Amino acid sequence: MNGTKLKVALVQMHVDAGEPDANFERAARKLEEAVGGETKPELIVLPEMWNTGYALERIEDIADQGGERAKGLLSAFAKTNRVRILGGSIAEKRADGVYNTTYVFDEGGELTDTYSKIHLFRLMDEEKYLQAGDRPGTLNAGAVQAGMMICYDLRFPELARKLALGGAKALFVPAQWPNPRLRHWRTLLTARAIENQMYVVACNRCGASGDTTFFGHSMIIDPWGEIVAEAGEAETILRGEIDPALVEAVRAKIPVFEDRRPSLY
Numbered sequence: 001m002n003g004t005k006l007k008v009a010l011v012q013m014h015v016d017a018g019e020p021d022a023n024f025e026r027a028a029r030k031l032e033e034a035v036g037g038e039t040k041p042e043l044i045v046l047p048e049m050w051n052t053g054y055a056l057e058r059i060e061d062i063a064d065q066g067g068e069r070a071k072g073l074l075s076a077f078a079k080t081n082r083v084r085i086l087g088g089s090i091a092e093k094r095a096d097g098v099y100n101t102t103y104v105f106d107e108g109g110e111l112t113d114t115y116s117k118i119h120l121f122r123l124m125d126e127e128k129y130l131q132a133g134d135r136p137g138t139l140n141a142g143a144v145q146a147g148m149m150i151c152y153d154l155r156f157p158e159l160a161r162k163l164a165l166g167g168a169k170a171l172f173v174p175a176q177w178p179n180p181r182l183r184h185w186r187t188l189l190t191a192r193a194i195e196n197q198m199y200v201v202a203c204n205r206c207g208a209s210g211d212t213t214f215f216g217h218s219m220i221i222d223p224w225g226e227i228v229a230e231a232g233e234a235e236t237i238l239r240g241e242i243d244p245a246l247v248e249a250v251r252a253k254i255p256v257f258e259d260r261r262p263s264l265y
């Protein structure tokens, strides 16, 4: 660890809808690429639903039973490479249905945190095939206390504010955010960073699934709203650093959290 800063690497990758074997192979290859860069990251982030993509009509059959296959890959990789992983999210099969779930592993390969998407995206029929999580997601990313959201959750500012009030200095957002809503993506990510004076670290997929195309543009935005790093549309590993001291500095400069008037709204 560099002081209290945290080096992150975001895996912006293609996902084959309905092809878990191909996606597991790709994820393993991309994790190697992420950890093998010139500067070793301390935390690697994957995109949303990277195991199955949005093959929702077949999701009951192809979802990962108990998340065991994904947990096996991510835990072993984290332990072997001494790196934390925020495993994007996967289609996770449980007794009562399929959830869109994130796993976080520490550098010893231990599962430390999980989060299941709480807002299901009706434009893509998620509510017909998936179950919604029932609690917000938090994690300790090394020295950085953080929150997590999945894709559509980003449209709910109350959730980001709750996480910030709970102590989050960074917000991680795995996504499969498609065209034509790039402006929404960039604007909402930036707004969540500025209004909550925290880092926003967003890992989107790229490529196409049927008629749907995904623009990538994974981003790391600092608590002042400046873009630390932004990907283009192709597969890439996006790298950057989170500095919790900058969160404190921005919150001291414009003390939004002290000036809130929650009794009025």
Ligand SMILES: O=C(O)CCC(=O)C(=O)O
Binding pocket: 121, 124, 150, 151, 152, 153, 155, 176, 177, 178, 181, 184
């Ligand atoms: O809110 C959006 O525009 C995209 C959301 C989405 O694609 C998802 O939650 O999977």
